[in-house]
Amino acid sequence: MANHKATKKDVRQAAKRRERNRYYGKTTRNAIRKLLTLTDQTEAQAGMSAVVSMIDRLAKRNIIHKNKAGNLKSGLAKRIKALGTATAA
Numbered sequence: 001m002a003n004h005k006a007t008k009k010d011v012r013q014a015a016k017r018r019e020r021n022r023y024y025g026k027t028t029r030n031a032i033r034k035l036l037t038l039t040d041q042t043e044a045q046a047g048m049s050a051v052v053s054m055i056d057r058l059a060k061r062n063i064i065h066k067n068k069a070g071n072l073k074s075g076l077a078k079r080i081k082a083l084g085t086a087t088a089a
Contacts, residue, residue: 021063028054035076041083048080 031051038044052073059069 021061024054024058024061025063028058032072032076036079039083041080044080044083048076051076 028051031047031054035044035047035051038047055064055069055072058064059066064072
């Protein structure tokens with residue numbers, strides 16, 4: 001690390017951003033995990049909108065790639081749809 005004021009500030013800012021991004025990522029992963037444990041389709045669909053919003057926010061902030069966000073949302077939608085067919089059968 002160079003011994004310049006601007007570089008020191010950049011290191012501080014990067015650490016702050018990294019900590020914030022880790023928080024958002026971990027919070028979203030926990031919400032996804034919680035959503036996957038639900039067995040009732042109506043509850044899962046209600047929680048899905050909040051989780052999708054969180055995933056979209058991560059993609060918008062470049063914490064995760066937009067394709068990963070799409071894959072996560074697609075996988076969650078498939079799992080929730082499967083809950084409905086499992087309870088109907």
